[in-house]
Amino acid sequence: MRRPHPDAARIISAHGRQAWVETATGQVALCHLKGRDLDPLANDWVLVDSSDHPTVISAILDRTNTLYRQEGQKIKALAANLDLVLIVLAGEPKFAPDAIARLVASLIEQNIDFQIVVNKSDLPQALETAKDLIKGFQPTWPSEPWPIIEASTRADGGLVRLETHLTTAANSRPDTCVALVGQSGMGKSSLLNALVPDAQAQTNTISFALQSGRHTTTVSRVYQTQIQEGPSLRVIDTPGFQRFGISHLDRSDLERIFPEWQRINEADGSCRFYNCSHDHEPGCQVQARIHQLEKDDPTLGRLLEARRQQWLRLLKTSA
Ligand SMILES: Nc1nc2c(ncn2[C@@H]2O[C@H](COP(=O)(O)OP(=O)(O)O)[C@@H](O)[C@H]2O)c(=O)[nH]1
Ligand SMILES: [Mg+2]
Ligand SMILES: [Zn+2]
Structure with missing residues (x-):
């Protein structure tokens, strides 16, 4: 920014x-x-x-956006003015699709661009697991799946695609700032150290003078780097999470990560109740369409039913 x-x-x-x-x-x-x-x-x-x-x-000064996170009952702000969030995932350990769906909804609500990074691509089984899990939280039909970038901090050349993506982002906007966000154990610290080779030195300068003596991971921190002599880039390391709450989001925020329902309503007509949750209500077009698809196109029907179940789980935890 x-x-x-x-x-x-x-x-x-x-x-x-x-x-x-x-x-x-x-x-x-x-x-x-x-x-x-x-x-x-x-x-x-x-x-x-x-x-x-x-x-x-x-x-x-005024913020263009804010990265929020819910910890227990408290909403915490982690960072501001982000150009891009890298959502770091992996299949080993398995990331939690619902937590990532909530994260995506909160990024969309703040107009923050995001890119999904599937790390640990050097582990073939983990890569397959992660790709399967991603199917469980991205809009399925009829929209395009979100693009993903595979990455590995272990394999030679494992970061080439990510670095190219970041270089393009940094070239298109001066002072580009990218945040690494994700659950613990996905490889955020490993990615940070790969992207910012002197990250430890940048951390040391700061914590030494703060006399804290410990390298806390509970605080977001901005690092400065340059990828392959390219443009300057800021990278923010954020504390990892296990759960990601969304009591700060409402139904309309969630609807943006479930565009399927609106498309069904556009094609087949509105549900009988204007605030239909597509759960048990009579005259629900979403349930009707899914039932029909389960006969006509079982694969798509099952996919959409899984999406509907996810929608209902997320709706319960929103505002
Ligand atoms: N196989 C493999 N392991 C990785 C990769 N990146 C990180 N790890 C390992 O995953 C574990 C968690 O990594 P870390 O960077 O601490 O994750 P964080 O909690 O998200 O910061 C560590 O044991 C790393 O060595 C990768 O690309 N491939
Ligand atoms: Mg870490
Ligand atoms: Zn409905």
Whole structure:
């Protein structure tokens, strides 16, 4: 995301009442927050006042988007102003399709572009498992499946396609910022270290001066890198999750990752009830179409019925 103001500084990582900031001239400094109301996120653009010592963050500039995550009952914001989220998945251990479906819905709600990365492609069995599981959460019919990029941090040349994709993204927009998001164990840290060879050094500079002494993975952090001498790129490492809650999303947000229902309603007419959940209601066109398909085209019928079951599970946990 292009620097919105010539003096705007970038938040590298936020730690309560302090944050690491990279100024417009490239200096990295630990800053304090002015007042009680500021709550900066990784990759926020901020204004700093260096006439104070230590430097203070005086304002947060408008965000173009926010990456949210629900932890228990709490909604947490993890990062801001993202150009792209890489959803990192793998078949070993198996990722949870419903958690990823919820993540996708929350990205779409914030207008954040995403790219699915199937990591550990060096493990053939795991790759097949992951591809099968992906079928369980992407729109099936009649829309195009979401593109995926296979990657491996272990195989020679395993990151070529991902690097090409990122280079194209970075070339098309100055200051491109990409976040790695996914469940624990999928290989986010491995990918970060491959994409940002000096990530450890960038981390050390920061945590040393914070005197925390530990390398916490509970905080999102912005790294700077360059892929094959190409354009500069920012990569954000985010804490992994096991579950991904969506109590901050409503039904209309979920409908965007289940475009099948709208297409059925367009083709066959509306369900009898305007707020039909396509569950048990009489006069439901979605259920009628699926029943028909189960006779005429059993493969597609089964696929759509599995989608409907997923929809019902997700609907229960939304707002
Ligand atoms: N076979 C294989 N294992 C990988 C690959 N990438 C990461 N791993 C392993 O998967 C485990 C989890 O990786 P890590 O990067 O810590 O995942 P994170 O929890 O998402 O940050 C580690 O044992 C890695 O060595 C890969 O491309 N292929
Ligand atoms: Mg990790
Ligand atoms: Zn219905």
